[in-house]
């Protein structure tokens with residue numbers, strides 16, 4: 001499959017580049033946009049970004065490996081990020097993540113991100129999502145869910161089946 | 164009864180208050196900007212004149228405003244360090260990376276009142292001759308990033324941003340830049356590297372003080388979201404009135420993020436120092452007390468990096484007596500005024516003003532295990548003591564909370580933490596070490612009992628009474644193969 005960035009996206013990124021006196025600054029924003037469009041950051045996306053910004057591919061690749069939000073393989077359509085950190089943990093986030101995993105047939109003890117074989121869901125533990133007052137919180141794609149109990153967890157899964 | 168005091172939070176939770184510019188202006192929005200930009204030069208008693216920009220910088224200094232991001236450094240002083248003679252452009256960056264565990268105050272402003280931040284930023288940029296500024300927002304806040312972009316667009320259309328702002332000839336652009344999930348981007352020099360399109364490796368200071376060698380090696384101001392919002396209120400109230408809020412040297416208001424084992428977790432704005440830790444936790448206007456039947460065990464008073472305080476502790480604080488002399492006074496934990504200086508005198512810090520409450524149902528070993536895992540995950544990896552040490556701390560606390568601890572682990576943890584703090588490029592080293600040092604020091608019995616119990620169980624199952632070596636060095640070796 002050949003890699004091609006739609007003209008409208010490229011125009012958007014060219015505009016973004018003008019926000020910075022030094023083009024390299026736009027790399028994180030490029031990677032966000034490409035990941036949003038393609039679902040993950042491929043080798044081609046890294047090379048394309050490097051070419052656009054006048055960098056070596058390694059300058060871009062080292063960002064993909066450093067920043068936890070960037071992915072090198074496709075993820076599930078519904079990406080469930082359960083907050084692992086203290087306030088959420090006190091409110092039962094470990095049990096919550098286990099519930100998601102068990103219900104989806106994923107390993108409840110594995111720590112890293114896991115994706116279901118049908119590509120519908122990815123479940124992951126992440127660090128404090130800056131909403132500790134409504135613990136436990138879960139970020140589902142772009143939407144933050146507060147005080148997530150078992151009923152809401154199941155509703156998230158039900159919604160995701162339809163995605 | 165202690166009351167919340169709403170200055171920054173005045174509008175954002177009011178019914179019908181929306182994040183658009185129309186609503187903001189109906190609530191007096193951008194009046195501070197108009198007023199500041201129309202200010203004449205200020206005559207000083209000694210015959211000198213201050214430009215209106217210089218006058219605002221002086222006002223921020225006089226207001227006593229201290230940074231709300233973590234270190235509590237004087238905002239006015241920070242601005243005064245900016246190198247204005249280099250001829251290089253001056254940049255301003257709003258730190259909206261909010262990722263210190265326990266903290267969720269900036270999120271409220273970003274989502275519900277983005278124009279308040281933008282007005283504060285425009286004022287701060289104008290005062291400091293900044294023409295280009297950024298809002299560095301954490302990657303996990305995509306909705307807030309969109310709201311900010313929309314708000315910036317509205318501000319541009321209204322003539323508050325862009326070229327020739329309000330006809331004064333002043334030009335300013337503000338852009339939103341998204342992080343991508345790394346805690347270390349909150350550290351200001353890591354943030355700057357990240358904004359330059361690199362890994363967020365913090366820079367060594369000296370020489371890389373942002374005020375001199377910041378973004379693109381130009382003078383740069385980095386301020387927290389909440390700090391920048393206060394600038395608007397300093398303009399509206401005047402520095403003298405503003406400084407009457409709060410307490411001396413701890414002026415203004417502060418949004419406290421309260422979480423953990425309380426009835427009513429949430430964000431509460433207070434006059435700095437006019438509410439105590441006890442009131443924050445127990446008063447019906449704030450936390451509303453502990454869960455039924457529970458007693459207080461510990462308080463993490465200023466974000467996960469601050470040193471823990473133990474229920475029942477009493478501190479010696481400097482207080483001015485009736486005779487005007489400073490004297491040491493005993494103040495118990497719950498009577499500690501929530502401010503910068505009192506918490507510092509109590510051996511900890513108010514940090515990002517995130518209070519996490521732990522009741523008697525909690526294991527301090529497990530709690531520290533959770534925090535240490537965070538620091539192990541988030542070390543940027545530049546400095547050996549931090550990269551390796553944070554991992555060892557996490558492994559040792561992990562084994563202690565999973566039945567494989569040793570009695571010597573308490574000493575081992577302390578030993579590693581002591582070898583991280585003060586030996587690293589950035590303050591993350593201290594952030595990783597302080598929870599460990601304070602937890603082990605104040606709850607030593609719990610750590611030792613856990614280790615001893617694990618050793619006993621282990622010896623029993625092995626049929627031998629000689630536990631594994633407790634020499635820290637060999638322990639470190641065995642940890643790596645864990």
Ligand SMILES: Cc1cc2nc3c(=O)[nH]c(=O)nc-3n(C[C@H](O)[C@H](O)[C@H](O)COP(=O)(O)O)c2cc1C
Nearest residue numbers: 230231232258260261262349350351386387390590
């Ligand atoms: C490890 C680490 C993480 C930090 N994270 C944040 C953060 O998420 N938000 C923030 O405003 N400041 C954070 N800070 C503090 C910043 O380095 C900086 O002091 C602050 O943004 C300055 O703004 P202020 O003076 O307005 O407080 C962090 C510091 C360290 C050492």
Ligand code: SF4
Nearest residue numbers: 543545546549587589
């Ligand atoms: S102290 Fe830790 S986080 Fe800070 S620069 Fe060193 S390795 Fe990175």
Ligand code: FES
Nearest residue numbers: 083088129131132
């Ligand atoms: S600990 Fe989960 S949002 Fe902060």
